[in-house]
Amino acid sequence: xxxxxKKDALLLARRLREAGYESYLVGGCVRDALMGIRPKDxxxxxxxxxxEVMGLFKKTIPVGAQFGVVIVRFxxxxxxxxxxxxxxxxxxxxxxxxxxFTTARQDxxxxxxxxxxxxxxxVEDKVIDHVGGQRDLERGVIRAIGDPDARFDEDKLRxxxxxxxxxxxxxGIEKKTAAAIRQRAGEINQVSAERVxxxxxxxxxxxxxAGGIRMMDELLLLEQVLPEVKAMRGxxxxxxxxPEGDVFEHTMIMLESMKPRYGSRIEFAMxxxxxxxxxxxxxxxxxxIRFNGHASVGERMAAKIMRRLRYPNEKISIxxxxxxxxxxxxxxxxxxxxxxxxxxxxxxFDLHLELHRLDCLASHGDLSNYRLxxxxxxxxxxxxxxxxxxxxxxxxxLIDMGLAPGPDFKLIxxxxxxAQLEGRITTRDEALNFARDFHVPRxx
Numbered sequence: 001x002x003x004x005x006k007k008d009a010l011l012l013a014r015r016l017r018e019a020g021y022e023s024y025l026v027g028g029c030v031r032d033a034l035m036g037i038r039p040k041d042x043x044x045x046x047x048x049x050x051x052e053v054m055g056l057f058k059k060t061i062p063v064g065a066q067f068g069v070v071i072v073r074f075x076x077x078x079x080x081x082x083x084x085x086x087x088x089x090x091x092x093x094x095x096x097x098x099x100x101f102t103t104a105r106q107d108x109x110x111x112x113x114x115x116x117x118x119x120x121x122x123v124e125d126k127v128i129d130h131v132g133g134q135r136d137l138e139r140g141v142i143r144a145i146g147d148p149d150a151r152f153d154e155d156k157l158r159x160x161x162x163x164x165x166x167x168x169x170x171x172g173i174e175k176k177t178a179a180a181i182r183q184r185a186g187e188i189n190q191v192s193a194e195r196v197x198x199x200x201x202x203x204x205x206x207x208x209x210a211g212g213i214r215m216m217d218e219l220l221l222l223e224q225v226l227p228e229v230k231a232m233r234g235x236x237x238x239x240x241x242x243p244e245g246d247v248f249e250h251t252m253i254m255l256e257s258m259k260p261r262y263g264s265r266i267e268f269a270m271x272x273x274x275x276x277x278x279x280x281x282x283x284x285x286x287x288x289i290r291f292n293g294h295a296s297v298g299e300r301m302a303a304k305i306m307r308r309l310r311y312p313n314e315k316i317s318i319x320x321x322x323x324x325x326x327x328x329x330x331x332x333x334x335x336x337x338x339x340x341x342x343x344x345x346x347x348x349f350d351l352h353l354e355l356h357r358l359d360c361l362a363s364h365g366d367l368s369n370y371r372l373x374x375x376x377x378x379x380x381x382x383x384x385x386x387x388x389x390x391x392x393x394x395x396x397x398l399i400d401m402g403l404a405p406g407p408d409f410k411l412i413x414x415x416x417x418x419a420q421l422e423g424r425i426t427t428r429d430e431a432l433n434f435a436r437d438f439h440v441p442r443x444x
Contacts, residue, residue, distance in 0.1 A: 009042035024119035148180035185220035197309030204269035208254035253362035271322035299324040337417035346374030392431035
């Protein structure tokens with residue numbers, strides 16, 4: 001985020017101060033700045049009422065004026081400006097039933113965790129701490145402000161937010177705060193699936209994903225929001241291929257090994273988490289432990305989980321493909337050239353390849369098929385036609401041959417492209433002759 005946002009946020013806060021109101025930067029931006037992290041956004045808390053804020057700035061959006069929240073649009077960026085407030089009555093476990101405008105001290109006390117309850121005074125250039133947040137920041141502690149039960153009564157999602165900060169910051173969760181979460185874990189189901197999905201996504205993509213999932217398990221949240229992942233724990237795997245341990249441990253090792261380049265993408269992080277979700281229901285012991293069909297079962301389960309958490313269809317589609325095809329690399333050495341080229345040119349193949357690399361490193365450690373694919377891609381890097389050769393004939397050519405349009409067209413054109421990818425035909429005439437001689441396979 002551009003450093004100019006900080007300057008502009010300070011400018012807005014000073015304008016409020018010049019107009020006679022208290023105003024401070026507040027929350028995550030103060031926490032991150034004290035940790036040496038560049039904030040992604042800046043929020044302002046003030047004694048000015050919503051109407052007064054809207055009268056002071058040209059471009060405003062009253063997104064939650066009844067709760068004291070106004071968005072100020074300034075130089076192409078949005079800044080949340082909220083009036084100091086107290087809240088009461090959380091019938092839906094999310095929104096307050098009532099709001100009373102109050103002082104900065106009282107406003108700090110209704111926030112979630114002490115490290116998020118800090119104010120920064122832009123005029124005095126100092127941090128104002130009413131809740132012990134600086135001490136907890138220095139000690140690396142996530143502590144609910146005041147009574148943890150009261151904070152979680154106000155918003156059940158805060159239980160997952162605690163896990164997110166644990167994962168992202170590497171802080172510990174204070175004993176009473178953790179105990180309250182364990183006791184109330186089942187209440188997370190009162191939160192909308194969409195909000196839960198968003199928070200899980202942040203746990204997976206903002207750093208420390210494996211630690212976050214482990215902490216969700218420890219706090220009894222995992223069995224509530226992702227019971228299919230919880231089911232991986234204790235599911236044994238054949239030691240010859242998986243010396244690392246059970247399915248859950250294998251998955252955690254993969255999450256720990258994600259590179260930020262890929263791990264920051266929710267579709268990839270979710271695919272890592274769910275790539276073996278089909279193993280628990282397909283577990284069987286014959287000559288050895290087997291998980292027959294777990295990739296296709298996992299594909300269906302992954303789609304169901306992501307739909308349940310209200311992820312967009314385009315993300316679900318990518319995760320389904322990654323889960324479904326993660327075993328395809330086993331066949332790479334034996335693939336026909338045309339089959340291999342089709343695989344290499346698949347949409348999002350970079351994600352497929354990285355998922356395979358992590359899968360190997362978290363188990364048997366054999367990267368030979370990964371290297372084979374990388375080598376093939378390098379060989380074809382400068383010649384796109386090797387992977388996507390221009391089409392030699394079309395359906396119109398088949399019609400000119402006297403063939404009636406129908407399902408056979410796809411079979412014939414695919415066979416022609418296979419021959420082209422394998423170098424058996426290179427010209428239009430050869431393609432036409434191949435199509436004339438091609439016999440569509442029929443079921444007996």
